[in-house]
Amino acid sequence: MNSAAFATAYLIDDDGITLELMSGIIEPIGVAPITFSSAEAFLQAYSPRPCECVISDMRMPGVSGLQLHKALQARYPVPPPLIIVTGYAEVSAAVEAMKQGAFDFVEKPIQGHQFLEKLQAALALSRDLHQQRLQLAAREARIALLTPKEQEVLHEVLAGLSSKDIAAHLNLSVRTVENHRARIMEKLRVNSALELMRDFINITPR
Template sequence: MTRTAIATAYLIDDDSITLELMSGIVESTGVEPVCFSSAEAFLDAYSPRPCECVITDMRMPGVSGLQLHKVLQQRYAVPPPLIIVTGYAEVSAAVEAMKQGAFDFVEKPINGHQFLEKLQAALSLSRQLHQQRLHLATREARIALLTPKEQEVLQAVLDGLPSKDIAGKLNLSVRTVENHRARIMEKLRVNSAMELMRDFMMPVASR
């Protein structure tokens, strides 16, 4: 197995004892623990991997676990699954974070069995998300081949507009729109409007 295929758990906590505990649990399953004492240090070092999850304490000096979750959502079209480690009094905030896209939360004191169950579930989702990340990268590379006008026509097509309406919206003739559509299909390597919609309106997997 190559290093890039190893499952990775990013562990973030300003408490060294908790960090050591989580690291030991993670490592016992063959998953690679990568530890950070702050969210800032993690953000400086992070780059997406094929199989990964982020496990972060909710309350830390500087960037909190909730703030880290928001930053990852803003920076990455397909952010990694994130598990929040929380105290009893903070459960309601963790549940709210899940509504905003966080994967799950675990309570302190950490239950090893529950912790591992949620870790494995997050890593399983991560493999799906990585495939989406690859699809997105391919899609963006193909879209970059289009001219600005072709990109406008593409967006209008994805919005469901017929050629006549696209022509009116972009101040083009219907024939010109049809020519643009033909070149778009060729450059994006699709053979039908259905294939175009399927490949270029790809939803992100549910968390």
């Protein structure tokens, strides 16, 4: 399937002419542009979509492109791909942002072909990120089925503790811990401790 199909590009720039230019470049390939004149307005309106990319100017009044990148990372376990639009003097800052997880950057003046190549690559990545988001939500939904005590035991199991150590730490009998572990594995739909660690090690029980 074309990575542009059903795709959204969030365009953020305080310059209306730049927003029109970027919109004009991406609309012919079937990507829907949603424009914002500030990062603050975007953050208020944003909710994740299956195929998306955020394209933000580096230097804006209020929240900058770099600050937006950090805000997305802080708010969302799986943030959308972010392309930063930068002037020549800001390239080093854009490269640093990529080291921190930004997808890519483009320099002004924007070159249509290069811009589209990077956008399509980001959209292709976003489909994989959306699947990660769905898997994460599914795992969190399973964890929500656990009782508070089962979540405590899960936390200890994920920390690598044995049933004996967990029993001592939580002031329970070893048999009770084993019963909790059995119910945890049933509710989380895993068949082994290895599978439990693999699928839930990055989940923090509530």
